[in-house]
Amino acid sequence: MTLRPVNPDDIAAFHAVMMAAGMDPRSSWSRVTPADLERSLFSPGAGGFLALGEGGEALGCVGYRPDGEATLTLNKLATRPQARGQGLGRALVREVEQVARRGGYARVLLAVSQYNLDVLPFYERLGYRPSDEPYAHAHPASPPPVVLVKDVRGEQEAGCGE
Structure with a gap:
């Protein structure tokens, strides 16, 4: 598996x-x-990563965007079902956390849809904790998401093999 920054040709x-x-x-x-993806991934300070399999097939993705001086928001984390259980999601999250640390952000924030609550234990294992704060990017036609945050100040950078 290879992780690399997303570029416009990857939309x-x-x-x-x-x-x-x-x-x-x-x-x-x-x-x-x-x-929507193009606007989100390539707005100022935003970006993302693709995880590619040996044949070059995109197996996973994640995006991020700044939300103020202290917060980098992780979004659009996804993996193809056949690629799950191999640490791909964890590696993608860690890449965003490294971006946050390098950019001087204090924390990473993410929102989990009320329709996807089964993923909460995954994020909790990675150190994310529930927050009562509202999610600034919530879709008005959807139920409020569960907001999770992780303080990344002072953490050591971890490689993909972690």
């Missing part, structure tokens, strides 16, 4: 991974378009 592959991830169709996630 279709990134979108395909998101749609293959199997999110509940009631989620606003299912309405994300390639144009």
